[in-house]
Amino acid sequence: MSDLMNLEGQVALVTGASRGIGKAIAEQLVARGVKVIGTATTEKGAQAISDYLGANGEGLALNVTDADSIAAVLKHIDSTYGQLDILVNNAGITRDNLLMRMKDDEWDSVMDTNLKSVYRLSKGVMRGMMKRRQGRIINISSVVGTTGNPGQANYCAAKAGLAGFTKALAKEIAARGITVNCVAPGFIDTDMTKALTDDQKQAIFANIPASRLGQPEEIAAAVVFLASPGAAYITGETIHVNGGMAMV
Amino acid sequence: MSTIEERVKKIIVEQLGVKEEEVKLEASFENDLGADSLDIVELVMALEEEFETEIPDEEAEKIRTVEAAIDYVKNHAND
Numbered sequence: 205m206s207d208l209m210n211l212e213g214q215v216a217l218v219t220g221a222s223r224g225i226g227k228a229i230a231e232q233l234v235a236r237g238v239k240v241i242g243t244a245t246t247e248k249g250a251q252a253i254s255d256y257l258g259a260n261g262e263g264l265a266l267n268v269t270d271a272d273s274i275a276a277v278l279k280h281i282d283s284t285y286g287q288l289d290i291l292v293n294n295a296g297i298t299r300d301n302l303l304m305r306m307k308d309d310e311w312d313s314v315m316d317t318n319l320k321s322v323y324r325l326s327k328g329v330m331r332g333m334m335k336r337r338q339g340r341i342i343n344i345s346s347v348v349g350t351t352g353n354p355g356q357a358n359y360c361a362a363k364a365g366l367a368g369f370t371k372a373l374a375k376e377i378a379a380r381g382i383t384v385n386c387v388a389p390g391f392i393d394t395d396m397t398k399a400l401t402d403d404q405k406q407a408i409f410a411n412i413p414a415s416r417l418g419q420p421e422e423i424a425a426a427v428v429f430l431a432s433p434g435a436a437y438i439t440g441e442t443i444h445v446n447g448g449m450a451m452v
Numbered sequence: 453m454s455t456i457e458e459r460v461k462k463i464i465v466e467q468l469g470v471k472e473e474e475v476k477l478e479a480s481f482e483n484d485l486g487a488d489s490l491d492i493v494e495l496v497m498a499l500e501e502e503f504e505t506e507i508p509d510e511e512a513e514k515i516r517t518v519e520a521a522i523d524y525v526k527n528h529a530n531d
Contacts, residue, residue, distance in 0.1 A: 334494060376490060 208434030212237035216431070217277075219268055219325070220295030222249035224394035225344060227256070228420035229292055229427050234260040236428060238290065239360035241281055243268075245295075253436045266368060268295050268321035269313075278328045287336065290431045291329045294344040298396060300355045312357045318362035319369070321327045330382070339382035343370055344423070347390040354402045363388075365366045367442055374440030383452075387426045388448025393417040414447030456503075456529065460522045463502055467495045477519040495521075503529040 210231055216233050220226040221242025230240045241266055242253040243266035253263025264280065267273040279286055296318045300309035326341050333339025348356055349363025374384040391397055391408050397417065400408070409415055426443050433441065444452060454462070470485050476478045481487040481495065496512045499505075503525050507515070515521050 331497060335497070380490070 206433070208219075208422070209236070209428075209432045211290075211428070211432060213239075214431075215239045215241070215281070215287050215291040216290035216292060217241045217243070217288055217325075217360065218294055218447055219243045219266065219294040219321070219448070221263070222252050224396065225389065225392060225420045225423045226292075226294040227253075228424040229294060230257065230261070232424040232428050233290070233431070238431075239285060241277075241285075243277065243295070247372065266295075269316040271324060274321075274328055282332070288329050288332055289338060290340045290342070291325060292342045292344070292427060292431075293325055294360075295321060296344065298356065298359050298399075300359070301367070302355055303357045313363075314358040314362050318359065319365045322366060326369075326384075330377065332379050332417050333382050334377065334380045337381040339377075339380075340422065341370075341373070341384040342427050342430050343384070343386045344427075345370075345386040345388045345442060347388050347444060347450050349388065350442075350452055351450050370442070371440040373383060376433065380441050381436075383436065385430045385435075385438060385440065386442040388432065388444045388446070389418060389423045390449045391417050392423060392446070393419055408449075412447045412449045415450075416447065418445060418447055422449060456525050457522050459502060460499065460525055461518065464495065464497050464518060464521070467491065467498050475518055477517075477522070479518045480516055481518075482516065492516075499525060505529055 216238050218230045218240055219228055230242045240257060240260065240261035242257060242263050244250045244253055244263060245267060247265050250265040257263065264277050266277050297314060299314050301310055322343055343366045345366045346363040349362045349367060352360050352376045354378040358447050359376035370384050370386050422444055426445050430438065444450060461516060465472050468485050468487050468491060468511050474485060479485055481492050496507055496515060500507055505528055511524065515524055
């Protein structure tokens with residue numbers, strides 16, 4: 205077998221790539237010779253992505269809850285790059301609230317952005333991947349999709365939904381050389397976890413054997429592995445990257 | 453220039469990995485040519501590309517035999 209980590213010349217789409225985990229994923233893919241199209245919700249975010257990617261790809265504005273926006277981005281990738289090998293569904297939001305107080309729009313917006321978007325984007329890229337008999341779909345889920353977390357019924361439901369979606373799609377298209385997997389981060393040092401209160405953090409640390417937050421690069425490394433030729437026989441799986449916080 | 457029938461049959465041979473002589477008009481993709489549901493989806497995709505047309509899902513579901521595929525293309529293809 206040739207180099208099992210070689211991704212040279214491949215093309216990847218990473219949603220939510222302007223900061224945090226998505227940015228780390230984009231940067232590590234670029235380091236492996238991948239052309240990366242990173243998306244952000246705003247033009248400003250897209251520009252920031254273009255700035256850090258330089259000649260190794262570009263940033264595009266994408267609203268993952270809008271079918272037309274997705275179609276436009278995929279069309280652009282097709283006409284500009286002619287192929288898409290790796291889809292990383294990373295874009296996600298939180299709208300935390302106790303269920304007793306949760307509003308419909310808090311539920312719906314998390315479902316739309318974190319789960320329905322993955323259905324739409326995966327469907328959109330499958331045609332090309334099936335024809336080429338090659339592809340990687342990697343969904344960024346979360347440890348709380350497995351363990352649950354108070355105040356995040358919407359987020360946990362969406363992330364657990366991703367795992368089921370991943371398994372079903374993995375079975376549908378495994379024979380076509382396409383793998384579908386999840387990477388489930390634990391508590392990672394990003395803007396999303398900076399929003400936690402000190403009390404919340406203390407409670408969380410007590411449950412992390414590694415007794416620290418994870419770094420975005422440590423999630424990106426798992427994503428790069430799943431994207432690599434060496435991971436061709438892994439599909440429908442979730443890799444948990446959480447410092448021992450949950451072992452499943 | 454091949455006829456539509458020849459072009460459709462050629463695609464079926466390529467997509468389903470079957471022999472040309474097996475691709476009889478009345479052959480069912482699923483029962484006679486060993487295709488599963490995803491094979492048929494891919495076959496429809498290949499027909500769409502060959503004949504530069506878009507086959508709506510509700511029409512695609514009716515394309516279960518060689519003859520149905522040829523008939524659909526004859527009635528809808530752009531060329």
